[in-house]
Amino acid sequence: MPGDVSRAIDSRRSVRHFDDEPVSRDIVEDLIRLACTAPAPHHSRPWRFVHVTSDERREALADAMSDAWRADLDAVDTPVREVDRLLRRSRTQIEEAPALLLACLALDEAKDWQDDGREQSERDMFVQSLGAALQNILLAAGDFGLVGYLKGAPLFCTDAIRTALDLPSGWEPTFLVLLGYPQPGFEPDSRPAIEITDFLIDR
């Protein structure tokens, strides 16, 4: 590996279990500053973040996500026990993550193309940019000794989340970012090497 950045990228893992130690507000702010250096279309800054700190809001968020997911799982006849297991796990993750951020997309700087195809492409550009901002957070978190992962569930219940967290207008909920310090003895899993020709071709 050529240097520190490559090593940080290579060693990042989704880690879903944390030590109880809290994550300071200063670190959260540093991570958001770094998130906001991501490349974005039209020199925009289409990312917004909610730091969910109060127990009441966490509970409201967990309730909103639980109700929406239960309805989705019931609609495809998921066995009751499995529904309960999934919802219990998700609730624990949301309630116990030492730092919980909701990443939102703000499209107010997107161009209005008056044409569905172009509007979708325009939106896609902003969504890609959010991915870059989130990767910044996950990578920078490692520099602060933190680990974490993303949860995509908010994309499936945006209205319920908007209400639960009383989001400003124009903030579209996308992902949860869950962060914390690793548990003692934590070792990242090894990652299987890729076959380069599966991912790269020459023309």
Ligand SMILES: Cc1cc2nc3c(=O)[nH]c(=O)nc-3n(C[C@H](O)[C@H](O)[C@H](O)COP(=O)(O)O)c2cc1C
């Ligand atoms: C768009 C997106 C959504 C994800 N949603 C979840 C999720 O809901 N729950 C979860 O545990 N992990 C989630 N992940 C993390 C992936 O499971 C993880 O990145 C993948 O297994 C590869 O592992 P790695 O990040 O350690 O390389 C998500 C990742 C992305 C990029």
